[in-house]
Amino acid sequence: MQQSTIAAIATAPGQAGISCVRISGPSAYRVAQEVFRPARAGRRLEDAKGYTALYGFFERRGRRMDEAVALCFRAPKSYTGEDVVELSVHGGEAVVRELLAACYEAGAAPAAAGEFTRRAFLNGRISLTQAEAVMEMIEATGADGARAAAAAMEGALYRRIQQVTGILTALAGHIAAYTDYPEEDVEELSAERLRQALETARKDLKELLDGYEGGSILRRGVRTAIVGSPNVGKSTLLNLMSGYEKAIVTPIAGTTRDVVEEDVSLGGTTLLLADTAGLRETDDPVEAEGIRRSNRKMEEANLILAVFDASQPLSPDDLALAARCRGRLAIAVFNKADLPPRADAAGVEDCFKRLVRISAREEGFSDALRGAILDLIAAEKPDPDAALLANERQRAAAARAKQALDDALDAAEAGFALDAVSVCVDDALDALYELTGENASDAVIDEVFSKFCVGK
Known part of the structure; x- marks a missing residue:
């Protein structure tokens, strides 16, 4: 899928001052070159450096259609991590649809819903929680909602989850080293240290879950x-x-x-x-x-x-x-x-x-x-700039992780072997990695991006 070059209208439908068509993929500059002519003689869009803008004209089948501005981004320093060109024309529906049709004629494929953001996620530009925050920003109806989405886009939730996974990964590694390599001089994991690590991670998850309803507001x-x-x-x-x-x-x-x-x-x-x-x-x-x-x-x-x-x-x-x-x-x-x-x-x-x-x-x-x-x-209401769970998918994953840590604490207090505790810790890590997208299944990823609009 990511070998293709895609295009879509990236602005809302209807009349506006400006409308934009976004093109992303390995042939983005070649496609844009077919439909955009720089106003300055001798300039070529394909030679443009990243983070530059060119003024010119949109042409289709040899006919000048409108003035245009091309914004140029080079991989990997773009939204999707690929070569990207954004072509802006006047915001009438007719002209922007002509521009999109011309991009298709030049070899671009129609972008699916959320495909630009999906490529950003698959190319490692953003986490799954940051990708979901993009849609939260689009749908925000109030200033507090926009602030909460902005915080998530900047990685507030991802960093909070990373703190928890860091604790659990270190714990799982210590348990594995101690139980699998008894001949090595590995420090014994005391019951107090085990309990403290589990309760610290559990407390962080409980705070996130307790704030879910407020975050929804x-x-x-x-x-x-x-x-x-x-x-x-x-x-x-x-x-x-x-x-x-x-x-x-x-x-x-x-x-x-x-x-x-x-x-x-x-x-x-x-x-x-x-x-x-x-x-x-x-x-x-x-x-x-x-x-x-x-x-x-x-x-x-x-x-x-x-x-x-x-x-x-x-x-x-x-x-x-x-x-x-x-x-x-x-x-x-x-x-x-x-x-x-x-x-x-x-x-x-x-x-x-x-x-x-x-x-x-x-x-x-x-x-x-x-x-x-x-x-x-x-x-x-919680602090809009704090780490907040944004949707039911994230809440369910965090709840599974917390339940696994509850089970780990119960196993430790009941005197079960460290192997039993380790299984629960691994279950918690699996849930948290699914939350951030680090081991999310294709079905989960498809479900997340199916909720996006075309052009984002």
Whole structure:
């Protein structure tokens, strides 16, 4: 696969000031030479040095199509580790597709999804965790998510995993030398030293796993469920936080029958808001399905905004909802505070991290709610520049490694031979090498890069 020269549009579809076609592979300069003519007479693209830019024109079949700029990179000092030329033209869809077609005519093959980054990984330019961080950067919706992706691209997670593998590799080597070569003068591995090494490595993995949920919040946003009984103001709250009428609002109970979703930026973090159907008993099969989906959204949520009507006594359904929020990251929102108060907030206050009184009809109502949300999120979010597990594949590999170290500690404490401990250590190392890509199977690599967009 890597012997071919590939090309793809590397910028987003649609109209823009500039669009770029990236060409990578052993024939990248020959292909680019066929479609690009330098403006300066006597210059040849194929002679260009790495890290240079040439101004000229895109030509196809002898006809000048557009002005163009060629950025030149020479192997191995390029993104993919191969010869790379990036041709930029004006950003109309027609001209950039003409450019891509001309590259194909000159001998380039279409790039598969994620193939440029895959080549960077296979050529040793980046680790698998850094490759995954590229897609995280592309998909980042908030400033914190972009910072977390940037830290991973710079190798923060890879270095953290290397620290753990360094401890375990040294331990495995010591055990092998001591057990396999008893005639040699190898220092005995004391039980305390063995336990200390295993617990140090296990502690690092536990910290990574404990930070996974917070890292998910940074990267993908806070899954936020707006829940409550019918007609307490859930849809009104969604509309006002969104800035427009996303959800239908009427005085009729049961108006919202499905989950209505909207993304809202709040202090650099994205809230993935979900307005849900009012929670109540119903014989209506359509409304019942909406309520089932509401319950699922509530279970999946990182943050719950439980809305109550401050002008009415709390109902049994309200009390049941509050009980479900106990121990969760949840805020009690007592709406309609402009009306005479009748709800006894003290009866549910201990079920929530914060309690906020608002009137969705009054201007500036959201300041207190936004402040409460930001305070809670800040307490949950890890440092964006720290090493963080980015996805379920990485989390599962780290979890397998930690379980193997748990087993190793159990074996050591039970008095099993060092051989049994060594097997567990090897299992932990295998999981960590799969995480970083150092011994990942082709199936794992295919799965990672299948999620990429074409052109990256």
